[in-house]
Amino acid sequence: MNPHIGSNFDDFLADHAVLDETSAVAIKRVVAWQIAQEMKAQHLSKTALAEKMHTSRAALNRLLDETDTSLTLTTLSSAAQALGKSLRIELA
Numbered sequence: 001m002n003p004h005i006g007s008n009f010d011d012f013l014a015d016h017a018v019l020d021e022t023s024a025v026a027i028k029r030v031v032a033w034q035i036a037q038e039m040k041a042q043h044l045s046k047t048a049l050a051e052k053m054h055t056s057r058a059a060l061n062r063l064l065d066e067t068d069t070s071l072t073l074t075t076l077s078s079a080a081q082a083l084g085k086s087l088r089i090e091l092a
Helices: 009-015 019-041 048-053 058-062 073-084
Strands: none
Touching: 019 058, 048 058, 048 073, 058 073
């Protein structure tokens, strides 16, 4: 009998010790996608957004990299402000 029948996918990931990493990558993908979509809507290039954020284009590339989960709240806040948006983070 399969021990995973009836369990959910989060339980499966937790059993294999990859739930936290998988969740972090999923969140980062959504954030990177949202920033890219807003850049497109505002017709902003990477260079222009980096200038508005007062950072380098390389730092912006790290922010937009879906797999790079090592970013700071300061970077996220700076991107949101440069795009005329607010940053909302909550624990659920």
